[in-house]
Amino acid sequence: MIVGIPRALLYYKNEKLWTKFFDELGIDYIISPETNKEIIENGSKYAIDETCLPIKIFLGHVDYLKDKCDYIFIPRIETAQDTETCLNFRAQYDLIKNAFRKYDIKLLFYNEVGHKKHKEYKAFKKLCKYLKIKKSLGKYAYQMAKQTQLYYELFRSEYQENILKNSKKIKVLVLAHAYNIGDKYVGEPILNMLKKLNTEPIIAEYFDAKRCVKESLKVSKTLPWSYNRHLLGALELYKNMVDGVILITTYPCGPDSMCDEMIVRHYKDIPIVTLTLDAQDATAGIETRLESFIDILNYKRKNSYE
Ligand code: SF4
Structure with a gap:
């Protein structure tokens, strides 16, 4: 069989x-x-x-x-x-x-x-x-x-926490469902672009789900979808350790459209960019948007040190 x-x-x-x-x-x-x-x-x-x-x-x-x-x-x-x-x-x-x-x-x-x-x-x-x-x-x-599975999840989570604490690079928290960010055709090109731009992409999905979902309750008591709560909770937990946030969504996702809108309204002080991917062109045109976003983050960090 x-x-x-x-x-x-x-x-x-x-x-x-x-x-x-x-x-x-x-x-x-x-x-x-x-x-x-x-x-x-x-x-x-x-x-x-x-x-x-x-x-x-x-x-x-x-x-x-x-x-x-x-x-x-x-x-x-x-x-x-x-x-x-x-x-x-x-x-x-x-x-x-x-x-x-x-x-x-x-x-x-x-x-x-x-x-x-x-x-x-x-x-x-x-x-x-x-x-x-x-x-x-x-x-x-x-x-x-x-x-x-649990060992693997723990390893991923600890590995990323270590990067958050020790890396001097620009850190961007990537909020995307596991099946988007893990997919070679959908998510991987974006991660490669971010690495090429000398940044440290931190994957929200890789943090402990239970802890993140609990944390998400501080932001919304009513949001219904577990996997979106996971991403939201990761943002709430690590918002002060990253330079910016990238929301990756795939067209047409109902839960993401509602949750992402809430995130943009709630986290007004954090630079956020939303990337919407579809079946036709997937990541085409994304590179320019990412470059401009990372430029802004670099500028912001430089100015905050002056
Ligand atoms: S609608 Fe959104 S949350 Fe549901 S499966 Fe599609 S991408 Fe995932």
């Missing part, structure tokens, strides 16, 4: 958890390749116009995998850190089932339901039951996978 894992959406949050889980169980898997233009174009064929870019990318990765494996792993996650996720994450199974109805593909369904205690473990337990894997083996695989 070969499981196909789409390199899209929550893969960028849970890569270690999922791959280690399958590794421990000795289940073979393939991960779709890095996103490229062809994957986006293929994914767009399954989507209506109003679909956001990350979902088009996700559809493109499923399309790539559809005839290369026995099952395609489709995770559905309703809540994170006790807050709801965007509707797109809750509709994933139905979305894929419907978009690929003409094809004979089997979906390996992973379903984290509501606010239940141990919902992550329960989702893996159910998946093991479906695959007829012994309960004890599944539990062990989950524990090992969880540990690997």
Whole structure:
């Protein structure tokens, strides 16, 4: 049996958890390749116009995998850190089932339901039951996978805190969803541009989710989406340690458009630039905007020392 894992959406949050889980169980898997233009174009064929870019990318990765494996792993996650996720994450199974109805593909369904205690473990337990894997083996695989994921997250977070404390370079906090900033086609070119401009990009997504979501409550008690809360909380926590903030959003994202507007209004004293990416030109034209923004940050820092 070969499981196909789409390199899209929550893969960028849970890569270690999922791959280690399958590794421990000795289940073979393939991960779709890095996103490229062809994957986006293929994914767009399954989507209506109003679909956001990350979902088009996700559809493109499923399309790539559809005839290369026995099952395609489709995770559905309703809540994170006790807050709801965007509707797109809750509709994933139905979305894929419907978009690929003409094809004979089997979906390996992973379903984290509501606010239940141990919902992550329960989702893996159910998946093991479906695959007829012994309960004890599944539990062990989950524990090992969880540990690997937690170590990885801790390492990333501490690494960045170290940069924040010690780097003398211009530091920009990048607020972008994991699947945007982690994607080679979408986020990586922006990070490369920032590095070329001799700045230190700090990825908000890499800070501890639980701590960030809690911190976000200081800014808004009502913001509904967990992953946006994560980014907002990181900004609230580290706002005094960075020179500026870059908001990266993909067209047309409802949660980002509301949250980003709130951030711009709330953090009036911090230089902020918003970059909106779409399926057509992705990062085209971004370089000039980034250069001007970094010029402003350099000027600001220079003047604050005079
Ligand atoms: S949060 Fe925005 S970008 Fe992410 S899946 Fe939802 S609509 Fe798409």
